[in-house]
Amino acid sequence: MTLEERDKKHLWHPLTQHKLHPETIAITKAKGCVLTDEDGNEYIDAIASWYTCMYGHCNDYITSCVSAQMQQLDQVVFSGFTHEPAIKLSEALIKILPENQNKIFFSDNGSTSVEIGIKMALQYHFNKGEKRDTLIAFEDGFHGDTFGAMSVSGLSVYNGPFEDFSLNVKRIPVPNGKNHDAILSTLQDIVSNNKVAGFVYEPLVQGAAAMKMHNAEGLNKILNFCKNHNIITVADEVMTGFGKTGKHFASLYMATKPDIICLSKALTGGLLPMALTTCSQKIYDAFYSDDIGKGLFHGHTYSANPLACTAALASLELLQSDAIQNNIKTIIASHKAFGNRIKTHPKVKSTRQLGVIFALDLDVKMERYGNLRDKLFTFFMDNGVFLRPLGSTIYIQAPYVITQKQLEKVYQVIEDALKII
Numbered sequence: 001m002t003l004e005e006r007d008k009k010h011l012w013h014p015l016t017q018h019k020l021h022p023e024t025i026a027i028t029k030a031k032g033c034v035l036t037d038e039d040g041n042e043y044i045d046a047i048a049s050w051y052t053c054m055y056g057h058c059n060d061y062i063t064s065c066v067s068a069q070m071q072q073l074d075q076v077v078f079s080g081f082t083h084e085p086a087i088k089l090s091e092a093l094i095k096i097l098p099e100n101q102n103k104i105f106f107s108d109n110g111s112t113s114v115e116i117g118i119k120m121a122l123q124y125h126f127n128k129g130e131k132r133d134t135l136i137a138f139e140d141g142f143h144g145d146t147f148g149a150m151s152v153s154g155l156s157v158y159n160g161p162f163e164d165f166s167l168n169v170k171r172i173p174v175p176n177g178k179n180h181d182a183i184l185s186t187l188q189d190i191v192s193n194n195k196v197a198g199f200v201y202e203p204l205v206q207g208a209a210a211m212k213m214h215n216a217e218g219l220n221k222i223l224n225f226c227k228n229h230n231i232i233t234v235a236d237e238v239m240t241g242f243g244k245t246g247k248h249f250a251s252l253y254m255a256t257k258p259d260i261i262c263l264s265k266a267l268t269g270g271l272l273p274m275a276l277t278t279c280s281q282k283i284y285d286a287f288y289s290d291d292i293g294k295g296l297f298h299g300h301t302y303s304a305n306p307l308a309c310t311a312a313l314a315s316l317e318l319l320q321s322d323a324i325q326n327n328i329k330t331i332i333a334s335h336k337a338f339g340n341r342i343k344t345h346p347k348v349k350s351t352r353q354l355g356v357i358f359a360l361d362l363d364v365k366m367e368r369y370g371n372l373r374d375k376l377f378t379f380f381m382d383n384g385v386f387l388r389p390l391g392s393t394i395y396i397q398a399p400y401v402i403t404q405k406q407l408e409k410v411y412q413v414i415e416d417a418l419k420i421i
């Protein structure tokens with residue numbers, strides 16, 4: 001039996017309606033930007049396995065650091081104990097995070113990092129003796145699949161069955177460069193009628209909403225509004241963090257910095273699951289008390305796992321290396337040239353780019369997970385490129401180590417796909 005056949009017996013895959021999509025592809029190897037399946041077919045991983053493996057799969061430097069750490073300390077409780085990998089990681093991160101960030105809280109995936117951000121925002125006000133029970137979020141955001149994260153997310157195809165179990169959330173449109181005033185008056189209405197604790201948002205790029213991009217100046221105005229009303233701002237940089245936007249963090253594009261930042265995905269370079277919620281001293285101070293009940297009583301068994309911390313530390317070193325920073329510049333320039341080449345194509349409605357994130361909208365109507373999406377996916381895979389179109393959007397977020405030749409192949413396959421739609 002093939003792996004694909006054996007898989008069907010006991011496995012239930014994420015984000016999959018198994019009746020409609022019975023096929024899975026068994027991957028047996030990954031190195032650099034290439035995935036290999038059980039039949040020996042190779043695919044360029046043009047979305048870095050959901051934006052995680054930005055330094056390439058099985059990166060030699062990251063794996064060798066983790067392998068050394070494995071001989072020394074594998075796992076230990078992080079309540080009451082600490083260890084050097086977590087300490088070193090905190091020191092390295094604080095150097096590059098927005099300057100107001102000063103404390104780091106560990107968890108193991110993007111959803112829980114948002115969950116913790118929400119809890120910090122809600123408990124901040126609780127600890128100050130103020131009852132604030134409402135959150136603000138963008139329309140069409142995506143923040144993960146746990147309950148708090150689902151509540152602030154806007155994609156209801158997935159959240160439908162749970163809508164009645166949601167936190168109180170008011171939604172605002174993303175700033176498009178023209179709607180600042182309308183958004184600010186909506187915000188004014190919201191704060192007049194609700195007690196708002198926090199604002200949870202994906203800064204500048206909404207990943208799951210098909211790489212929808214928005215305006216930095218407008219976002220800055222929203223952040224200022226929040227600041228003036230003591231609404232705790234929670235930047236979900238799970239996708240945008242660690243260089244994707246051309247800066248280390250998307251939040252660095254705005255003058256006003258968030259109170260809290262959520263990070264995961266590329267944090268460990270894709271080697272191990274880990275997430276962080278970072279915050280300013282102001283947030284931390286609201287929990288620092290003689291009253292035990294004012295502490296943040298949230299924890300995960302694997303919080304600050306030493307191996308994951310080591311992978312993150314190695315990844316951070318790579319991110320800041322000249323080699324990776326130069327690669328990022330080259331990819332940005334290549335995407336720009338590709339965008340210019342393709343944007344006048346009759347089947348292309350529009351293109352957009354921020355840093356290494358590139359997206360194009362096709363000029364066709366289709367269901368988000370409709371047939372054309374499947375047809376495109378299959379076409380890309382048949383031609384050796386792993387891309388996951390979202391609705392009528394094709395996007396690229398390749399590892400920083402992708403070669404020019406591999407990148408040209410990705411562009412070519414996309415251009416060829418335009419002929420079959």
Ligand SMILES: *Cc1c(COP(=O)(O)O)cnc(C)c1O
Nearest residue numbers: 109110111142143144207238239
């Ligand atoms: C992927 C993602 C999440 C959820 O992270 P998981 O690790 O899948 O739980 C949250 N927010 C954003 C912006 C993401 O891209």
